Amino acid sequence: MNIETAAAQLEALGNPTRLTIYRTLVRAGDHGLPVGKLQLKLDIPSSTLSHHLKKLIEVELVSQERQATTLICRANYASMNGLIGYLADECCADAEGCAASSEATTEAA
Secondary structure, three states: OOHHHHHHHHHHHOOHHHHHHHHHHHHHOOOOEEHHHHHHHHOOOHHHHHHHHHHHHHOOOEEEEEEOOEEEEEEOHHHHHHHHHHHHOOOOOOOOOOHHHHHHHHHHO
């Protein structure tokens, strides 16, 4: 992942409504959610949902698939894991005695 992609994805998730939509889709798992069910679950207008989904799709955090007359939204887990990896890959690379790696070791024990 490059810095431009990471910045665009973080910017998209920086909006509270988009973050809520994304977290809801992450929780839904691989099956995703139909747009109508997502709208009811979050209680937001369809035009608002459409606007925010468009942004999440543009940065490849969400995908949509048409199944007959239903539009299914899914979190793109590969993209999510890429962003998480990008943020964590070089944790403490330039530091001695990194607190983050010490915490991970302590939690694993």
